[in-house]
Amino acid sequence: MPAPAFPDHTLESAPAAARRSMEAVVNKQGHLPAAVSRLATSPQLLDGFLKISAIFESTTLDPLSREVLIMTIATRNDCHVCVAMHTAKLTALGADADLIAALRTERPLPAERPEAVRQFTLAVIATAGAVDDAALQDFLAHGYTPQNALEVVLGIGAYTMSTLANRMTGAPVGPQLAEFAPAPM
Template structure:
């Protein structure tokens, strides 16, 4: 929790609620750090996170990661589209959003054509697996946040 407080300048209520299970909190923080260290660029990582958060209806996650996108200099149209679950104007980031949704919809059984479409935007197979890491990390977070009624 100290690392989180240092990063955010405070301990977010969602993190405090997850601390009821130190195992879950530590797992989330470790996975989150791994995802942050991945080769996906920061805004692409946030696209994955926001796509999962919107899909899973985690309002606190959407709010927190809207702030993160603003810190990264993302434009308001991109943020609004992500929050609404709409297609993105940026084709490369839209490829990440669509691929994330496809991985979720197929439980990882993405069709070859869908994987090729993702790769055609300059992403790699490593990036595809990093999307899976982000989905796993933020599925855990969004479900736990909803369960604990984090606000």
């Protein structure tokens, strides 16, 4: 049987250039997620995603807004690993169960401010960044800033990379996130 195109690398089997990034993930999370072990097939993609996601985490968008954006991308791109991981993050943030359920099923959110992030994220994607003034003004009217609008673009880029790569590699949801996994279709 031929080797899979995207094997579950260990620290020992991974390309040398990926090992530092993999070790950082193990040190932070306490385990090596399959998504990371498969992305290690491209050390540059793995390193790039980890760096850009860390930069996104340092933006002026609040943690809930960042997670709303990520879940919007994850559900739109049907990345079951990302949905599980970011459901867990939202749960850890104390997000309302109705908000999480709405994000997971791509429904309008029960709170206006997070819904403004979701709608703006979708508008940026739908228009390839050429959002009209009404969409931008609606986003700003919910307490966001022009800097936040550009940070939405950063988040879209980071999590489009992640969701597409995770889908391509067929990364499974690990046991640590099983309780947050989407139901099979």
